[in-house]
Amino acid sequence: MAGFAGYDMPIQYGLGIMKEHLHTRAAAGLFDVSHMGQAWLTGADPAAAMENMVPGDLQGLAPGQQRYTQFLNDKGGILDDLMVTRAVKPLDHDGLFVVVNAACKDADFARMETALAGDAKLERIEDRALVALQGPAAASVLARFADGVDTMPFMTAKRVAVAGVDCLVSRSGYSGEDGYEVSIPESDALGLTETLLGCAEVEAIGLGARDSLRLEAGLCLYGHDIDEGTTPIEAGLLWSIGKRRRADGGFPGAEIVQAQIREGVSRKRVGILPEGRAPAREGTEILSADGASIGTVTSGGFGPTVGGPVAMGYVAVDFAAAGTPIQLSVRGKLLPAAVKKLPFVEQRYYRG
Amino acid sequence: MSDMKFSEEHEWVSVDGDIATIGITNFAQEQLGDVVFVDLPEVGGQVSQGGDAGVVESVKAASEVYTPLSGEIVEVNEDLESAPDLVNTDPEGDGWFFKLRMDDTAELDDLMDAAAYKKFCDEHG
Numbered sequence: 512m513a514g515f516a517g518y519d520m521p522i523q524y525g526l527g528i529m530k531e532h533l534h535t536r537a538a539a540g541l542f543d544v545s546h547m548g549q550a551w552l553t554g555a556d557p558a559a560a561m562e563n564m565v566p567g568d569l570q571g572l573a574p575g576q577q578r579y580t581q582f583l584n585d586k587g588g589i590l591d592d593l594m595v596t597r598a599v600k601p602l603d604h605d606g607l608f609v610v611v612n613a614a615c616k617d618a619d620f621a622r623m624e625t626a627l628a629g630d631a632k633l634e635r636i637e638d639r640a641l642v643a644l645q646g647p648a649a650a651s652v653l654a655r656f657a658d659g660v661d662t663m664p665f666m667t668a669k670r671v672a673v674a675g676v677d678c679l680v681s682r683s684g685y686s687g688e689d690g691y692e693v694s695i696p697e698s699d700a701l702g703l704t705e706t707l708l709g710c711a712e713v714e715a716i717g718l719g720a721r722d723s724l725r726l727e728a729g730l731c732l733y734g735h736d737i738d739e740g741t742t743p744i745e746a747g748l749l750w751s752i753g754k755r756r757r758a759d760g761g762f763p764g765a766e767i768v769q770a771q772i773r774e775g776v777s778r779k780r781v782g783i784l785p786e787g788r789a790p791a792r793e794g795t796e797i798l799s800a801d802g803a804s805i806g807t808v809t810s811g812g813f814g815p816t817v818g819g820p821v822a823m824g825y826v827a828v829d830f831a832a833a834g835t836p837i838q839l840s841v842r843g844k845l846l847p848a849a850v851k852k853l854p855f856v857e858q859r860y861y862r863g
Numbered sequence: 864m865s866d867m868k869f870s871e872e873h874e875w876v877s878v879d880g881d882i883a884t885i886g887i888t889n890f891a892q893e894q895l896g897d898v899v900f901v902d903l904p905e906v907g908g909q910v911s912q913g914g915d916a917g918v919v920e921s922v923k924a925a926s927e928v929y930t931p932l933s934g935e936i937v938e939v940n941e942d943l944e945s946a947p948d949l950v951n952t953d954p955e956g957d958g959w960f961f962k963l964r965m966d967d968t969a970e971l972d973d974l975m976d977a978a979a980y981k982k983f984c985d986e987h988g
Contacts, residue, residue, distance in 0.1 A: 528922040529897040719896075719923055788900045788944065790920050813899040813922050820900070842902065842918060 513718070516613035518546040521717040528719035532815040535686055535724055536856070539646035540716035541707055542685075547641055548616025549694060551598075552623070553606035554631035558597065561607060564626055565593070566743060566762045568753025569607070572597040577666045577681050579751050581743055582619060587764030587771070588739040589746070590622070591615035592731065596668045596681060606631075608668070608679060610641070610692075612733045639679075640700030645690030645724070648712040650861065653680070653691055656706065660691065665860035676703050685721065687728025687858045726821060727814045729782060729853030735793060736780060736809045736823055744771040745825065747780045747853075778806060779831040782851035783822040789841055790820040791848070796840040797826055805830050808839070816856050826850065867955070868971055869980035870931035875955055876974060878965075883932050886940075886959040887919065887950065890984045895921040898950040901928075903939040903961055910936060910963065912970050917960060919950065932970050934963035 513522050523531060534540060552561060558569040567580025574597050582590040596608040611619045623633050644653055654661040656674040660682075663669065668681035679694040695703050707713055722732065731737045737746045742764070749772065756762065760769055785791055795808035811822030822839075830837060833852040838845045868876045873891035877884045892898065900920040910916045916930035939961045943949060949958040965971075975983060 522923060523896065527896050532922075723922060788947070789902060790900060790925070792925060813897075813920070815922070 515718060516546055518613065520546065522719045523717040524715040526714060528717070528723065529815050531714060531716045531720035532723050534714045535646045535716055535720060536688060536816050537647070538712040538714070539644055539648040539652050539690075539710075540686070540720070541704065541713050542643040542645065542716050542721055543640070543704070544643050544692070545640040545700070546613035548609075548611040548613065548619065549636040549639055549641060550609045550611075550620060550623075551606050551634040551636065552609055552627070552631050553634065554627075557607050557627075557631040560627045560630035561595070561623075562756070562761060564623065564763065565595075566752040566756050566765070566768060567595065568756050569595055569597075571753060571755065572607075575599040575667050575669055577668050577683055581737070581748065581751070582622070583743070583763040583768070584739055585763045587742040587744075587767040589733070589737045589741055589743065590739060591619050592733050592737060593619070594681070594683065599669055608694075614734060636694075638697045640695045640697055640704075641692060642695065642700075642704055642707070643684050643686075643690060643692045644707060644713070645684045645686040645688045645716075646712075647689060647859065649688070649690040652707065652710050652712055653693075655710070662863065663861075664863035665689075674703055674706050678703075682861060685728075685730055686724040687730070687854060687856055688724075689859050689861045722810075723812060723815060726810050726812060726823065727816055727854065727856040728858055729823070729855065731780070732810055741780075741825070742768055742771060742776070744768060745776045745778055745780065775828065777828055778825045779828050780809070780823060781826055781831050782853040782855060783808065783811070783824055783837070783839070783848050784851040784855070785820045785822065785839060785846055785848040787846055788819060789846055791822045791839040791841055791846070795822070795824075797824055798838040798840060798845065799830055800836045800838065802838070802845075805837070814855055821855050822848075823853070867977060868931075868974035869977070869983075870929070870974055871983065872929045872931065874929065874931045876931055876971070878971065881965050881968070882937065882962050883934070883965050884959050884962045885916075885930060885932070887928065887954055888980070889954045892951050892954040892958070895919060895923065895926060895950075897922045898947045901943045901947050901950065901960065903943065904936045906936050906939055908936045910934065912973070928960060930963070931974055932963060933966040935966075936961055936963050938962040
Protein backbone atom coordinates (compact mmCIF):
# COMPACT_ATOMS: atom_id res chain seq x y z
CA MET A 512 0.00 0.00 0.00
CA ALA A 513 1.14 3.53 -0.60
CA GLY A 514 -0.14 7.01 0.07
CA PHE A 515 -1.41 8.62 -3.13
CA ALA A 516 -3.14 12.00 -3.17
CA GLY A 517 -4.45 11.39 0.33
CA TYR A 518 -5.67 7.87 -0.46
CA ASP A 519 -4.19 4.59 0.68
CA MET A 520 -3.70 2.77 -2.60
CA PRO A 521 -2.39 -0.70 -3.41
CA ILE A 522 0.75 -0.64 -5.58
CA GLN A 523 -0.04 -4.23 -6.43
CA TYR A 524 -2.51 -6.98 -5.60
CA GLY A 525 -1.66 -10.67 -5.27
CA LEU A 526 -0.20 -11.23 -8.73
CA GLY A 527 2.47 -8.53 -8.52
CA ILE A 528 3.05 -5.70 -10.99
CA MET A 529 4.55 -7.78 -13.80
CA LYS A 530 1.76 -10.36 -13.95
CA GLU A 531 -0.96 -7.75 -13.38
CA HIS A 532 0.37 -5.78 -16.33
CA LEU A 533 0.60 -8.78 -18.65
CA HIS A 534 -2.81 -10.03 -17.56
CA THR A 535 -4.41 -6.71 -18.48
CA ARG A 536 -2.92 -6.89 -21.99
CA ALA A 537 -3.95 -10.55 -22.36
CA ALA A 538 -7.43 -10.60 -20.77
CA ALA A 539 -8.89 -7.92 -18.48
CA GLY A 540 -7.82 -5.89 -15.47
CA LEU A 541 -10.02 -4.08 -12.98
CA PHE A 542 -8.69 -0.81 -11.53
CA ASP A 543 -10.23 1.06 -8.62
CA VAL A 544 -9.87 4.70 -9.63
CA SER A 545 -12.45 6.07 -7.20
CA HIS A 546 -9.88 8.55 -5.91
CA MET A 547 -10.29 10.55 -9.11
CA GLY A 548 -12.55 13.58 -8.99
CA GLN A 549 -15.97 13.28 -10.64
CA ALA A 550 -18.33 16.20 -11.14
CA TRP A 551 -21.33 17.41 -13.11
CA LEU A 552 -21.25 20.77 -14.77
CA THR A 553 -24.69 22.15 -15.52
CA GLY A 554 -26.22 25.40 -16.65
CA ALA A 555 -27.47 27.03 -19.84
CA ASP A 556 -24.29 26.31 -21.79
CA PRO A 557 -21.65 24.66 -19.59
CA ALA A 558 -19.49 23.71 -22.59
CA ALA A 559 -19.08 27.33 -23.68
CA ALA A 560 -18.24 28.38 -20.12
CA MET A 561 -15.78 25.55 -19.63
CA GLU A 562 -13.98 26.41 -22.89
CA ASN A 563 -12.65 29.50 -21.11
CA MET A 564 -10.54 27.15 -18.98
CA VAL A 565 -9.42 24.46 -21.46
CA PRO A 566 -8.30 24.31 -25.12
CA GLY A 567 -10.47 21.31 -26.02
CA ASP A 568 -13.46 21.72 -28.33
CA LEU A 569 -16.24 21.07 -25.83
CA GLN A 570 -19.02 22.88 -27.70
CA GLY A 571 -18.43 20.44 -30.53
CA LEU A 572 -19.05 17.43 -28.29
CA ALA A 573 -22.06 15.44 -29.45
CA PRO A 574 -24.24 13.93 -26.73
CA GLY A 575 -22.49 10.83 -25.43
CA GLN A 576 -19.12 11.92 -26.75
CA GLN A 577 -16.07 12.15 -24.51
CA ARG A 578 -12.96 14.26 -24.95
CA TYR A 579 -9.53 14.60 -23.32
CA THR A 580 -8.37 18.13 -22.53
CA GLN A 581 -6.27 20.16 -20.07
CA PHE A 582 -6.77 23.02 -17.65
CA LEU A 583 -4.19 25.65 -18.63
CA ASN A 584 -2.66 28.61 -16.81
CA ASP A 585 -2.09 31.95 -18.52
CA LYS A 586 1.30 30.79 -19.77
CA GLY A 587 -0.26 27.76 -21.45
CA GLY A 588 1.13 25.49 -18.70
CA ILE A 589 -0.95 22.47 -17.77
CA LEU A 590 -2.72 22.70 -14.38
CA ASP A 591 -4.33 19.27 -14.78
CA ASP A 592 -5.63 16.97 -17.50
CA LEU A 593 -9.20 15.75 -17.56
CA MET A 594 -11.94 13.92 -19.41
CA VAL A 595 -15.14 15.72 -20.34
CA THR A 596 -18.28 13.92 -21.50
CA ARG A 597 -21.48 15.48 -22.78
CA ALA A 598 -24.30 13.61 -21.13
CA VAL A 599 -26.95 11.83 -23.17
CA LYS A 600 -30.62 12.49 -22.46
CA PRO A 601 -32.46 11.19 -20.59
CA LEU A 602 -30.15 11.69 -17.68
CA ASP A 603 -30.72 13.27 -14.35
CA HIS A 604 -28.37 15.92 -15.63
CA ASP A 605 -28.21 17.64 -18.98
CA GLY A 606 -24.66 18.79 -18.69
CA LEU A 607 -21.03 17.78 -18.77
CA PHE A 608 -19.54 14.91 -16.80
CA VAL A 609 -15.98 15.76 -15.75
CA VAL A 610 -13.26 13.48 -14.38
CA VAL A 611 -10.05 15.03 -13.03
CA ASN A 612 -6.93 13.74 -11.26
CA ALA A 613 -7.14 12.93 -7.55
CA ALA A 614 -4.14 15.05 -6.57
CA CYS A 615 -5.55 18.09 -8.37
CA LYS A 616 -9.27 17.71 -7.73
CA ASP A 617 -9.68 20.17 -4.87
CA ALA A 618 -7.72 22.84 -6.73
CA ASP A 619 -9.50 22.08 -10.02
CA PHE A 620 -12.96 22.25 -8.53
CA ALA A 621 -12.17 25.43 -6.59
CA ARG A 622 -10.86 27.05 -9.77
CA MET A 623 -13.95 25.94 -11.68
CA GLU A 624 -16.29 27.32 -9.00
CA THR A 625 -14.65 30.72 -9.35
CA ALA A 626 -14.14 30.81 -13.10
CA LEU A 627 -17.57 29.47 -14.01
CA ALA A 628 -19.59 31.40 -11.43
CA GLY A 629 -22.78 32.71 -13.01
CA ASP A 630 -22.32 30.68 -16.21
CA ALA A 631 -22.35 27.08 -15.02
CA LYS A 632 -22.92 25.17 -11.82
CA LEU A 633 -20.42 22.65 -10.50
CA GLU A 634 -21.70 19.68 -8.55
CA ARG A 635 -18.99 17.49 -7.10
CA ILE A 636 -19.92 13.83 -7.14
CA GLU A 637 -18.91 12.35 -3.79
CA ASP A 638 -21.23 9.35 -3.79
CA ARG A 639 -20.01 7.44 -6.82
CA ALA A 640 -17.08 5.07 -7.19
CA LEU A 641 -15.11 4.82 -10.43
CA VAL A 642 -13.61 1.59 -11.70
CA ALA A 643 -11.82 0.89 -14.97
CA LEU A 644 -12.12 -2.42 -16.77
CA GLN A 645 -9.33 -2.64 -19.33
CA GLY A 646 -8.04 -5.25 -21.73
CA PRO A 647 -9.03 -7.28 -24.80
CA ALA A 648 -11.64 -9.22 -22.79
CA ALA A 649 -13.19 -6.10 -21.22
CA ALA A 650 -15.96 -5.80 -23.82
CA SER A 651 -17.10 -9.40 -23.64
CA VAL A 652 -17.03 -9.31 -19.83
CA LEU A 653 -19.01 -6.08 -19.48
CA ALA A 654 -21.47 -7.14 -22.19
CA ARG A 655 -22.47 -10.05 -19.94
CA PHE A 656 -23.93 -7.55 -17.48
CA ALA A 657 -24.93 -4.57 -19.65
CA ASP A 658 -26.74 -4.19 -22.96
CA GLY A 659 -25.01 -2.61 -25.92
CA VAL A 660 -21.71 -1.74 -24.28
CA ASP A 661 -19.68 -3.90 -26.68
CA THR A 662 -20.60 -1.75 -29.68
CA MET A 663 -19.93 1.62 -28.03
CA PRO A 664 -17.11 3.38 -29.92
CA PHE A 665 -13.97 4.58 -28.13
CA MET A 666 -14.50 7.90 -26.32
CA THR A 667 -18.25 7.65 -26.01
CA ALA A 668 -20.33 7.24 -22.88
CA LYS A 669 -23.82 6.32 -21.85
CA ARG A 670 -25.96 5.66 -18.85
CA VAL A 671 -26.66 1.96 -18.65
CA ALA A 672 -27.64 -0.67 -16.10
CA VAL A 673 -24.68 -2.91 -15.29
CA ALA A 674 -25.84 -6.03 -13.45
CA GLY A 675 -28.91 -4.00 -12.54
CA VAL A 676 -26.90 -1.06 -11.18
CA ASP A 677 -27.45 2.39 -12.70
CA CYS A 678 -24.00 3.31 -14.06
CA LEU A 679 -22.37 5.85 -16.31
CA VAL A 680 -20.14 3.83 -18.64
CA SER A 681 -17.52 5.33 -20.95
CA ARG A 682 -15.37 3.44 -23.44
CA SER A 683 -12.02 4.84 -22.43
CA GLY A 684 -9.17 4.24 -20.07
CA TYR A 685 -5.51 4.63 -19.33
CA SER A 686 -3.89 1.39 -20.44
CA GLY A 687 -3.79 1.65 -24.23
CA GLU A 688 -6.19 -1.30 -24.35
CA ASP A 689 -9.85 -1.41 -25.21
CA GLY A 690 -11.95 -0.95 -22.10
CA TYR A 691 -14.31 1.06 -19.96
CA GLU A 692 -14.56 3.38 -17.03
CA VAL A 693 -17.66 2.77 -14.96
CA SER A 694 -19.05 5.34 -12.52
CA ILE A 695 -21.05 3.40 -9.90
CA PRO A 696 -23.29 4.60 -7.04
CA GLU A 697 -21.36 4.14 -3.83
CA SER A 698 -23.84 1.74 -2.27
CA ASP A 699 -23.51 -0.71 -5.19
CA ALA A 700 -19.80 -0.21 -5.87
CA LEU A 701 -18.45 -3.09 -3.82
CA GLY A 702 -21.04 -5.56 -5.08
CA LEU A 703 -20.57 -4.69 -8.73
CA THR A 704 -16.78 -4.73 -8.38
CA GLU A 705 -16.98 -8.20 -6.83
CA THR A 706 -19.27 -9.33 -9.64
CA LEU A 707 -16.74 -8.18 -12.25
CA LEU A 708 -13.82 -9.67 -10.32
CA GLY A 709 -15.77 -12.93 -10.21
CA CYS A 710 -15.33 -13.32 -13.97
CA ALA A 711 -12.53 -15.69 -14.91
CA GLU A 712 -10.94 -13.12 -17.26
CA VAL A 713 -10.70 -10.35 -14.66
CA GLU A 714 -7.94 -9.66 -12.12
CA ALA A 715 -7.56 -6.74 -9.72
CA ILE A 716 -4.76 -4.41 -10.85
CA GLY A 717 -2.84 -1.95 -8.63
CA LEU A 718 -1.20 1.41 -9.22
CA GLY A 719 2.13 -0.11 -10.27
CA ALA A 720 0.75 -1.85 -13.35
CA ARG A 721 -1.54 1.12 -14.06
CA ASP A 722 1.63 3.18 -14.39
CA SER A 723 3.57 0.69 -16.55
CA LEU A 724 0.55 0.14 -18.82
CA ARG A 725 0.02 3.85 -19.46
CA LEU A 726 3.75 4.39 -19.97
CA GLU A 727 3.91 1.69 -22.66
CA ALA A 728 0.81 3.28 -24.22
CA GLY A 729 2.61 6.66 -24.33
CA LEU A 730 0.03 8.37 -22.09
CA CYS A 731 1.00 11.28 -19.86
CA LEU A 732 0.91 11.15 -16.07
CA TYR A 733 0.07 14.51 -14.56
CA GLY A 734 2.77 15.89 -12.27
CA HIS A 735 5.40 13.89 -14.14
CA ASP A 736 5.12 14.11 -17.94
CA ILE A 737 2.98 17.23 -17.86
CA ASP A 738 2.77 20.01 -15.29
CA GLU A 739 2.46 23.77 -14.96
CA GLY A 740 5.77 24.22 -16.75
CA THR A 741 4.81 22.26 -19.88
CA THR A 742 2.36 23.25 -22.59
CA PRO A 743 0.11 20.88 -24.55
CA ILE A 744 2.23 21.54 -27.64
CA GLU A 745 5.51 20.63 -25.94
CA ALA A 746 3.76 17.55 -24.55
CA GLY A 747 2.63 16.40 -27.99
CA LEU A 748 -1.05 16.93 -27.17
CA LEU A 749 -1.92 19.17 -30.14
CA TRP A 750 -4.33 16.44 -31.28
CA SER A 751 -6.51 17.27 -28.27
CA ILE A 752 -7.02 20.88 -29.42
CA GLY A 753 -9.71 21.15 -32.08
CA LYS A 754 -9.38 23.27 -35.23
CA ARG A 755 -11.77 25.95 -34.02
CA ARG A 756 -9.91 26.35 -30.74
CA ARG A 757 -6.51 26.52 -32.49
CA ALA A 758 -7.80 29.31 -34.70
CA ASP A 759 -9.97 31.25 -32.25
CA GLY A 760 -8.11 30.74 -28.96
CA GLY A 761 -10.15 31.96 -26.02
CA PHE A 762 -8.48 29.73 -23.43
CA PRO A 763 -5.77 30.61 -20.87
CA GLY A 764 -2.36 31.02 -22.48
CA ALA A 765 -3.88 30.91 -25.96
CA GLU A 766 -1.38 33.39 -27.44
CA ILE A 767 1.54 31.26 -26.29
CA VAL A 768 -0.04 27.99 -27.41
CA GLN A 769 -1.02 29.44 -30.79
CA ALA A 770 2.50 30.83 -31.28
CA GLN A 771 3.93 27.38 -30.49
CA ILE A 772 1.57 25.78 -33.02
CA ARG A 773 2.69 28.33 -35.63
CA GLU A 774 6.38 28.55 -34.92
CA GLY A 775 7.20 25.30 -33.18
CA VAL A 776 8.57 24.57 -29.71
CA SER A 777 12.10 24.35 -28.35
CA ARG A 778 11.55 20.99 -26.64
CA LYS A 779 9.22 18.08 -27.07
CA ARG A 780 8.01 15.03 -25.18
CA VAL A 781 9.38 11.87 -26.78
CA GLY A 782 9.54 8.15 -26.15
CA ILE A 783 12.92 6.79 -25.14
CA LEU A 784 14.12 3.23 -25.59
CA PRO A 785 17.26 2.42 -23.58
CA GLU A 786 19.47 -0.11 -25.38
CA GLY A 787 20.45 -2.15 -22.35
CA ARG A 788 18.46 -3.61 -19.48
CA ALA A 789 18.86 -0.76 -16.99
CA PRO A 790 15.68 1.26 -16.44
CA ALA A 791 16.06 5.07 -16.59
CA ARG A 792 13.79 6.53 -13.94
CA GLU A 793 12.14 9.94 -13.69
CA GLY A 794 14.76 12.68 -13.32
CA THR A 795 17.44 10.93 -15.39
CA GLU A 796 19.46 13.43 -17.45
CA ILE A 797 19.31 12.97 -21.23
CA LEU A 798 22.42 13.78 -23.30
CA SER A 799 23.08 13.95 -27.01
CA ALA A 800 25.42 11.43 -28.66
CA ASP A 801 28.25 13.95 -28.24
CA GLY A 802 27.50 14.56 -24.58
CA ALA A 803 25.50 17.80 -24.46
CA SER A 804 22.68 17.95 -21.93
CA ILE A 805 19.42 17.98 -23.93
CA GLY A 806 16.67 17.06 -21.49
CA THR A 807 15.25 14.98 -18.66
CA VAL A 808 13.30 11.73 -18.29
CA THR A 809 9.82 12.38 -16.88
CA SER A 810 8.60 8.76 -16.62
CA GLY A 811 10.67 5.65 -16.85
CA GLY A 812 10.75 2.06 -15.78
CA PHE A 813 10.38 -1.45 -17.04
CA GLY A 814 7.79 -2.24 -19.69
CA PRO A 815 6.57 -5.78 -19.12
CA THR A 816 5.02 -6.09 -22.59
CA VAL A 817 8.05 -4.51 -24.28
CA GLY A 818 10.21 -6.83 -22.19
CA GLY A 819 12.72 -4.12 -21.35
CA PRO A 820 13.12 -0.60 -20.07
CA VAL A 821 11.01 2.22 -21.53
CA ALA A 822 10.88 5.93 -20.75
CA MET A 823 9.43 9.28 -21.77
CA GLY A 824 10.97 12.67 -21.40
CA TYR A 825 11.55 16.08 -22.90
CA VAL A 826 14.42 16.71 -25.33
CA ALA A 827 15.55 19.74 -27.29
CA VAL A 828 13.58 19.73 -30.53
CA ASP A 829 16.64 19.01 -32.72
CA PHE A 830 16.87 15.61 -31.03
CA ALA A 831 13.17 14.72 -31.07
CA ALA A 832 13.06 12.73 -34.32
CA ALA A 833 12.43 9.00 -33.92
CA GLY A 834 15.66 7.05 -34.15
CA THR A 835 17.90 9.85 -32.85
CA PRO A 836 20.67 8.28 -30.75
CA ILE A 837 20.85 9.75 -27.25
CA GLN A 838 22.48 8.88 -23.92
CA LEU A 839 21.04 8.52 -20.44
CA SER A 840 23.03 9.37 -17.34
CA VAL A 841 22.14 6.56 -14.92
CA ARG A 842 24.10 6.49 -11.66
CA GLY A 843 27.08 8.21 -13.25
CA LYS A 844 27.20 5.93 -16.29
CA LEU A 845 26.20 7.07 -19.79
CA LEU A 846 23.88 4.46 -21.27
CA PRO A 847 23.01 4.40 -24.98
CA ALA A 848 19.36 4.89 -25.95
CA ALA A 849 17.28 6.08 -28.88
CA VAL A 850 14.28 8.33 -29.35
CA LYS A 851 11.28 6.14 -30.09
CA LYS A 852 7.95 7.02 -31.62
CA LEU A 853 5.17 6.65 -29.04
CA PRO A 854 3.41 4.47 -28.11
CA PHE A 855 5.73 1.59 -27.26
CA VAL A 856 2.80 -0.82 -27.43
CA GLU A 857 0.13 -0.30 -30.07
CA GLN A 858 -3.09 1.15 -28.69
CA ARG A 859 -6.04 -1.15 -29.25
CA TYR A 860 -9.06 1.08 -28.90
CA TYR A 861 -12.45 0.02 -30.27
CA ARG A 862 -13.50 2.45 -32.96
CA GLY A 863 -16.59 0.62 -34.14
CA MET B 864 22.05 -22.62 4.69
CA SER B 865 22.90 -22.84 8.36
CA ASP B 866 26.24 -21.08 7.90
CA MET B 867 24.63 -18.09 6.21
CA LYS B 868 24.84 -14.73 7.93
CA PHE B 869 22.45 -11.84 7.43
CA SER B 870 22.53 -8.05 7.62
CA GLU B 871 19.87 -5.62 8.77
CA GLU B 872 19.82 -4.33 5.17
CA HIS B 873 18.58 -7.78 4.11
CA GLU B 874 21.73 -9.08 2.48
CA TRP B 875 22.96 -12.62 3.04
CA VAL B 876 26.57 -13.80 3.23
CA SER B 877 27.94 -17.29 2.69
CA VAL B 878 31.61 -17.81 3.52
CA ASP B 879 34.11 -20.17 1.91
CA GLY B 880 37.62 -19.55 3.24
CA ASP B 881 38.32 -15.83 2.81
CA ILE B 882 35.75 -15.50 0.03
CA ALA B 883 32.23 -14.32 0.87
CA THR B 884 29.30 -14.72 -1.53
CA ILE B 885 26.68 -12.00 -1.08
CA GLY B 886 23.09 -11.60 -2.26
CA ILE B 887 19.77 -10.29 -1.05
CA THR B 888 17.45 -12.36 1.10
CA ASN B 889 14.14 -13.94 0.21
CA PHE B 890 12.47 -11.36 2.47
CA ALA B 891 14.11 -8.57 0.45
CA GLN B 892 13.07 -9.95 -2.93
CA GLU B 893 9.49 -10.34 -1.70
CA GLN B 894 9.50 -6.68 -0.71
CA LEU B 895 11.01 -5.59 -4.03
CA GLY B 896 8.75 -7.57 -6.32
CA ASP B 897 9.73 -8.48 -9.87
CA VAL B 898 13.44 -7.75 -10.33
CA VAL B 899 14.25 -6.49 -13.84
CA PHE B 900 17.86 -5.32 -13.57
CA VAL B 901 20.82 -5.63 -11.23
CA ASP B 902 23.67 -3.14 -11.41
CA LEU B 903 26.67 -5.03 -10.02
CA PRO B 904 29.99 -3.67 -8.77
CA GLU B 905 33.15 -3.91 -10.90
CA VAL B 906 35.39 -6.92 -10.43
CA GLY B 907 38.63 -5.75 -8.84
CA GLY B 908 36.91 -2.85 -7.08
CA GLN B 909 37.12 -2.30 -3.34
CA VAL B 910 33.98 -2.01 -1.21
CA SER B 911 33.63 -1.23 2.46
CA GLN B 912 31.15 -2.51 5.00
CA GLY B 913 27.85 -0.65 4.82
CA GLY B 914 28.80 1.07 1.56
CA ASP B 915 27.07 0.98 -1.84
CA ALA B 916 27.73 -2.13 -3.87
CA GLY B 917 25.20 -1.89 -6.63
CA VAL B 918 21.53 -1.33 -7.30
CA VAL B 919 18.66 -3.73 -7.76
CA GLU B 920 15.81 -2.49 -9.91
CA SER B 921 12.34 -3.98 -9.64
CA VAL B 922 9.34 -2.97 -11.71
CA LYS B 923 8.48 -0.74 -8.74
CA ALA B 924 11.69 1.11 -8.00
CA ALA B 925 15.48 1.17 -7.77
CA SER B 926 17.01 0.12 -4.44
CA GLU B 927 20.60 0.39 -3.27
CA VAL B 928 22.51 -2.75 -2.39
CA TYR B 929 24.88 -2.33 0.57
CA THR B 930 27.77 -4.66 1.16
CA PRO B 931 27.72 -6.18 4.64
CA LEU B 932 31.48 -6.82 4.45
CA SER B 933 34.59 -4.97 3.26
CA GLY B 934 36.85 -6.42 0.60
CA GLU B 935 37.83 -6.72 -3.03
CA ILE B 936 35.17 -7.83 -5.53
CA VAL B 937 36.49 -11.03 -7.13
CA GLU B 938 33.46 -12.17 -9.11
CA VAL B 939 29.98 -10.95 -10.04
CA ASN B 940 26.99 -13.07 -11.09
CA GLU B 941 26.89 -12.45 -14.82
CA ASP B 942 23.77 -14.62 -15.19
CA LEU B 943 21.79 -11.77 -13.64
CA GLU B 944 22.41 -9.66 -16.74
CA SER B 945 20.18 -11.85 -18.90
CA ALA B 946 18.08 -13.39 -16.11
CA PRO B 947 17.54 -10.81 -13.33
CA ASP B 948 14.48 -12.80 -12.25
CA LEU B 949 16.88 -15.31 -10.62
CA VAL B 950 16.81 -12.84 -7.73
CA ASN B 951 13.11 -13.64 -7.32
CA THR B 952 13.16 -17.34 -8.07
CA ASP B 953 16.33 -18.29 -6.14
CA PRO B 954 17.49 -15.28 -4.10
CA GLU B 955 19.67 -17.21 -1.69
CA GLY B 956 21.14 -19.50 -4.37
CA ASP B 957 21.53 -18.85 -8.11
CA GLY B 958 20.42 -15.25 -7.59
CA TRP B 959 23.63 -14.29 -5.73
CA PHE B 960 25.11 -10.87 -6.56
CA PHE B 961 28.88 -10.88 -6.03
CA LYS B 962 31.82 -12.51 -4.27
CA LEU B 963 34.47 -10.60 -2.38
CA ARG B 964 37.76 -11.40 -0.70
CA MET B 965 37.19 -10.31 2.89
CA ASP B 966 39.48 -7.68 4.38
CA ASP B 967 38.53 -8.52 7.92
CA THR B 968 36.67 -11.69 8.93
CA ALA B 969 35.87 -10.04 12.27
CA GLU B 970 33.18 -8.08 10.37
CA LEU B 971 31.21 -11.33 10.20
CA ASP B 972 30.53 -10.92 13.91
CA ASP B 973 28.42 -7.84 13.08
CA LEU B 974 25.96 -10.04 11.17
CA MET B 975 23.02 -12.13 12.36
CA ASP B 976 22.57 -15.89 12.15
CA ALA B 977 19.43 -17.34 10.52
CA ALA B 978 17.43 -17.43 13.75
CA ALA B 979 18.30 -13.85 14.68
CA TYR B 980 17.56 -12.65 11.16
CA LYS B 981 14.16 -14.37 11.14
CA LYS B 982 13.34 -12.63 14.41
CA PHE B 983 14.58 -9.32 12.94
CA CYS B 984 12.27 -9.71 9.92
CA ASP B 985 9.29 -10.63 12.10
CA GLU B 986 9.88 -7.51 14.17
CA HIS B 987 10.64 -5.14 11.29
CA GLY B 988 8.55 -6.64 8.49
